[in-house]
Amino acid sequence: MEEGGLNGLDFQHASLCTRRAWLHMHRVDYSHLDERMAYGTALHEISRPRDKSTRGLFGLAPDRIDWKNRLVVEAKGRGGAEEAVGRQTAFYALLLWVATGRRWKAGNEILETRRKREVPVNDGTVEDMIEVAEELIEIRKERIAPPARRKGLCKKCSYRRLCWGTA
Ligand code: SF4
Numbered sequence: 001m002e003e004g005g006l007n008g009l010d011f012q013h014a015s016l017c018t019r020r021a022w023l024h025m026h027r028v029d030y031s032h033l034d035e036r037m038a039y040g041t042a043l044h045e046i047s048r049p050r051d052k053s054t055r056g057l058f059g060l061a062p063d064r065i066d067w068k069n070r071l072v073v074e075a076k077g078r079g080g081a082e083e084a085v086g087r088q089t090a091f092y093a094l095l096l097w098v099a100t101g102r103r104w105k106a107g108n109e110i111l112e113t114r115r116k117r118e119v120p121v122n123d124g125t126v127e128d129m130i131e132v133a134e135e136l137i138e139i140r141k142e143r144i145a146p147p148a149r150r151k152g153l154c155k156k157c158s159y160r161r162l163c164w165g166t167a
Pocket of ligand 1: 016017018019020147148149150151153154155157158159160163164
């Protein structure tokens with residue numbers, strides 16, 4: 001996966017929308033225009049600023065690492081997009097598994113409700129992530145972004161202005 005130059009957020013976007021994944025991988029960013037994203041970022045900073053546990057991870061950017069218990073944690077403002085967020089977090093756990101030769105656990109913290117959610121990391125996760133990585137590499141090769149297709153997510157997506165011209 002590292003060879004493909006993919007990051008955790010690519011896996012999150014791929015689970016939600018191929019166009020969104022393409023835009024993100026080609027560095028098209030509309031998040032600074034989005035109130036929801038600004039709210040999420042502020043909540044994130046207030047609730048749990050990134051601590052020192054993730055220093056020295058060479059580009060990996062989970063929110064927190066419990067080195068003793070081999071647990072990687074990604075915090076999110078709200079509890080939506082469970083599978084997508086889970087894949088982002090599993091990505092970090094798998095890379096740490098490869099780097100250390102020992103299995104890692106993963107979890108999400110939902111800041112708004114203070115709930116914790118376990119993310120499975122097992123052999124099935126490895127197969128799933130390889131499949132998504134292959135899809136991402138194919139999506140990235142496309143010269144232009146896949147066409148926009150309406151879905152429930154669009155009204156909350158930071159790219160909605162680009163795709164649909166709506167605020
Ligand atoms: S607005 Fe909809 S179609 Fe456009 S990137 Fe977001 S989810 Fe995909």
